[in-house]
Amino acid sequence: MSAPLDIEGPAAPPRSNGEFVFAEPWESRAFGMVVGLYEAGAFTWPEFQAALIARIAAWEALAAPGKPYSYYQLWLAALEDVLAGLRAVSPEEVTARTRALAQRPAGHDHPH
Amino acid sequence: MTTTSGPDETLPAALRTEALEQLLTERGLIDPKMIDGIITTYETNVGPLNGAKVVARAWTDPEYRRRLLEDGTAAIKELGFGGFQGEHIVVVENTPTTHNVVVCTLCSCYPWPVLGLPPGWYKDPAYRARVVKEPRAVLSEMGLDLDDDVQITVRDSTSEVRWLVLPERPAGTEHLTEQELVPLVTRDAMVGVAKVAAP
DSSP states (O other): OOOHHHSSSSTTTTSSSOOOSSSSHHHHHHHHHHHHHHTTTTHHHHHHHHHHHHHHHHHHHOOTTTTTOHHHHHHHHHHHHHHHHHHHHOHHHHHHHHHHTSSSTTTTOOOO | OOOOSSSOTTTTTHHHHHHOOOHHHHTTSOHHHHHHHHHHHHISSSSSSHHHHHHHHHHOOOHHHHHHHHOOOHHHHHHTTOOOTTTSSSEEESSSEEEEEEEEESSSSOOOOOOOOOOOOOHHHHHHHHHHHHHHHHHHTTTTOTTSSEEEEEEEEOOOOOEEEEEOOOOOTTOOOHHHGGGGOOOOHHHSSSSOOOO
C-alpha cells in the first residue's frame, strides 16, 4: 500500500523524472522575470512568444555547427528585445550595468 | 565593438540577467520577492505530478476520461490544475494501434500547469526538427520502439493549443488504485516519448 506521501514527497517519481529544469540559477531568474512582467501586464504573452520564436529561428539559421544551444540565453535576449521595444530598458543600459557588475571583486557579497 | 542589437555574448549571461533584474527593480517594474515566488511555484508546486493525477483519474474513472478527452482544460480544472499556459489543453489518447507524440516546432510551448516546465530535450533544436520528419526513429533513439503497424501522430503545440498525451494503462495494473497508479505515470509518457511501465 502506498501512502499519499509517497507521491507528494520530495522522493516522488516525477521529481526524478528527467533533468533539472534550470541548469543554472540565472536561468530561473530570467524565467521568473518574464512571467512576473507578464503577470504585471508589461506585455502580452504572444508579444513575448513572438520575440522568443524570432530569436530561436535566428539562432537556428546562423548557428555554427556544434555551437551549444542555450535556450535561456535566447529567452533572455527575447526579453531584452521586448523591453527595448517598450522603451523600458535599452540593451545599452543592460550592457553598461553588466560591465559594472563584472568589475566587482570575486566573492563580493552584493546587497539585495 | 557592436552597437549591440542584443546581448553582448562576451559577458556571461548570469551577469547580464542580474544587471537586467537590477534595472527592472530600480524602475519599479518587478519585485525580486515576487520573482522568487514565481520560481518556487514552477519548480515545486506545478509539475508532472499534476498530470500524473489527471492520467490516473482517467484510467480509473470512465466518466472523467470521457470529459477529459472532450474538454481537456475543463476536466483538468476539476482537479484544481489550470492557469497560465494551460488555457487550452487538448488531451489525446494513446492506444495499442495509435501513438501521439508532442512537440513545439517553433519554440517550447508546453502545458505548464500539468507538466511543469519543459525538459532540455524538448527545447532542443534537434528534437524539434526531427520528431516531425522521422518520429519513429526519434522515439526509438529515446528508448521507445513501436511496431511498424502503430500509427504515429505528431502533435505540434502552439500558443492556441497545448497537448497532453493520455498514455495506455499498462497491463497488470488492474488491481491498483488511483493513488497507486499516480507514481507510475511519467512526464515522458505524457509527452508521448515513453510508455508507462507496470511496477
